[in-house]
Amino acid sequence: MSITIRVVESKDEAAWAELYSGYRAFYRLPEDSVSVARTWQWVRDGDHGLLGLVAVNEDDQPVALANLRWFARPSSATMGLYLDDLFTSPEARGAGAASALLNEAAARAGENGASVVRWITAADNSTARSVYDSHAVATPWVTYDMKPTV
Helix, strand or coil: CCEEEEEECCCHHHHHHHHHHHHHHHHHCCCCCHHHHHHHHHHHCCCCHHHEEEEEEECEEEEEEEEEEEEECCCEEEEEEEEEEECHHHHCCCHHHHHHHHHHHHHHHHHCCCCCCEECCCCCCCCHHHHHCCCCCCCCCCCCCCCCCC
16 A cells, blocks of 8 residues: 555545544543544644644545644743544555654644654553554653633
């Protein structure tokens, strides 16, 4: 399978939504077409600093996605590129789509003067971690989530 990376286009909506729904299912998030549609709009339109990339096959059909966004790093007075979501369709796994998306993220970060490309994954996501370990270094940081007060 030949893989090419490009920015999402409006024509990708259905394929992207299927991939993103697969990502959500992998992480045991409930089916939520409203969240998928809203996230698609954000990614398509570049809202909230988001950049949507897709890995496409020879037929220009998306087989993997990466949703990225820029973030400020006050401790170093630099910008970083955060990889929120990365997902490859089961039939395209092993074809190099995830590596190609990571390489494109690194290239875009470098072109824009970012100091890091950062992401998190589940500790037990060993398949993805084997790919990630060939591109990046795992950090010792622990992530916390706090609910906002209303």
